[in-house]
Amino acid sequence: MNTRLDSEGSGIPHQDPELPPDTKGPHSRRLGLVAVIVTFGGLLFGYDTGVVNGALDPLTDDLGLTALTEGIVVSNLIFGAAFGAMIGGVLSDRHGRRHNILLLSLVFMLGTLGCVLSPSWQVLALFRFVLGLAVGGASATVPVYLAEIAPAERRGSIVTRNEVMIVTGQFAAFVINAVIFNLWGETDGIWRLMLLVALLPAIGLFLGMLRLPESPRWLVAHGREDEALAVLSQVRTPERARAEMAEVHRLAEEERVAKTAGRVDLGVRWVRVLILIGAGLGFCQQFTGINSVMYYGTQLLGDAGFSGDSAIIANTLNGAFSVIGIAVGVSVINRLKRRTMLLGGFALTTTFHLLVGLSALLMPEGTLKAWFILVFVVLFVFSMQATIGPLVWLILSEMFPLKIRSLAIGISIFVLWMANALVALGFPPIVKALGISNTFFAFAAFGVLALLFIATCVPETKGRSLEELEDDFRTRYSTPAPLREEGSTP
The missing domain is CATH 1.20.1250.20 (MFS general substrate transporter like domains)
Known part of the structure; x- marks a missing residue:
């Protein structure tokens, strides 16, 4: 096993381990299930940003929006996402990726219910901001979790699934809005039903994350090596899991050094x-x-x-x-x-x-x-x-x-x-x-x-x-x- 300095010359020993191949087996199916559940965060990201598209006309009629207040209601989610991305990154580093995604699923639920029950555009704008915090937090946390739990050979394809789920969530919002509007478009407050649909994947994300493990890299960075090996053993062959621990150590150390500079x-x-x-x-x-x-x-x-x-x-x-x-x-x-x-x-x-x-x-x-x-x-x-x-x-x-x-x-x-x-x-x-x-x-x-x-x-x-x-x-x-x-x- 050779060592060299990492690409930034930080002095961290860089290891080039000859890892056993990432063969298929029960661990592969487990990793696939992990990716599906975690990318519900991307699905919610897409649905919550896209659902307002079809809901805006009935919402405008119901709450008396003007062109300006339409912009405020829509953009408040995005302003919230900007701050949610920063806060989510900090909380993810401090408490763990899994912990943060569980928290975000609860914020998705709170924001969705707050929007659905809003009596005025001001309250709606407030809960759109809350929903934005969850969207931004998901944008900062979900790709990191996926990258840290995926094997190097499949990291690109697995992380990219989140982007695919985001646009799928937007497409789903457009289709669901069209169906609801054409079936019950004359019903008062129909926009509330359009927004309420987002509660289902939020509940699915919460229940699914209860059964998923923490990121192995985060566990190693916090000295919980036995737990990290146990997590890797769930999504790798036993030989690959043991061999990969050295690489996880190196990446965790690189991340630690990166945070001391900047x-x-x-x-x-x-x-x-x-x-x-x-x-x-x-x-x-x-x-x-x-x-x-x-x-x-x-x-x-x-x-x-x-x-x-x-x-x-x-x-x-x-x-x-x-x-x-x-x-x-x-x-x-x-x-x-x-x-x-x-x-x-x-x-x-x-x-x-x-x-x-x-x-x-x-x-x-x-x-x-x-x-x-x-x-x-x-x-x-x-x-x-x-x-x-x-x-x-x-x-x-x-x-x-x-x-x-x-x-x-x-x-x-x-x-x-x-x-x-x-x-x-x-x-x-x-x-x-x-x-x-x-x-x-x-x-x-x-x-x-x-x-x-x-x-x-x-x-x-x-x-x-x-x-x-x-x-x-x-x-x-x-x-x-x-x-x-x-x-x-x-």
Whole structure:
């Protein structure tokens, strides 16, 4: 067994163990069950962010919402998620991944019941914020749990299931809303039933997590090695579990060292630039306007010319093509360069923004105009989810050195959530003031700026080590040394 310094030169012995193969058996089925139960957190994330899409029209009629208060009700969940991601990460590190997911399932239940029983839009907005805390906490905790319990060979595919469950949750929300609205749309307060459905997966998550183990890496980091080995033995062969303990030790130590660095490095120029690029990626991803469609798609299609019943059914296409898009993206993401795929994605989304805007501006009112807008919106959603959506998360996971990774990703994700919230808050009043065409022209303008930003600032991360990326940024952004001594001959 060889040892070397880890990629950041921290002095931690890095072990390259020859692990026994990850063979199939009862432990594989156990791991699959763990992944299904834990990704209920992603399903809830998707359902709770998507359910307001179809519920907004009856909710607006019932509670008397204006364009501004619509934005507040919708965006409050996203503002809550920004803070929930930060709080969830801290609680997860302190009390354990499993403990935190159990707590989040209770917050999901509380937030859902509070929303369903809300007598006014102010109370609804408050409980949407509570629900957002759970959504953000899940976004920070579920992928970590999955990554820490999965074998290295399957880590990528297992962690990616959470992203698939998020878009599946949004699609499920659109379909369930359409069914409920078309069956009982005339019933007062029907939006409450749409929101109540989210209680079922929240209960499933809570009951399921009661039977699941803690993350082995977290247990090792807290000195509970016998428990960690017992957990690994549930989801590995006995030989693999024992061999993998050394790797778990190393990763836990790397995580401990990473948390002792970070803030002091903000004084270094190239580190600040790298973090700003990460934050910029999060901002650009959200200002594609993807969540204006995922949150307000039914209203958007209604404004485009569809009737109420037709709009909520047509909106399910956005959910379906979101799922198809993420499936396509995951299948090709490792075959193309990151920057090439990202630039192509923004070129496509910007083109479809322009086509939506031109259709809304130039075509006469009627069914044909509504269908043109629907087709271009669906193609935008597909292009976004097949490229920019998963790519931004992947690049963020690849571009930061270990010693600043926790801090840098935390800042980037916070900016991403806040940009998401700004789009959610501003979309209804902006569409009311400017119309569909000018709103999508504005998204297209942001797309052009994003293309310039990516072309000039974002590094290629595919196939490059962290050392190479760090050297590039040190060279490009470190303060240059003086060319000559003062008073010397030029």
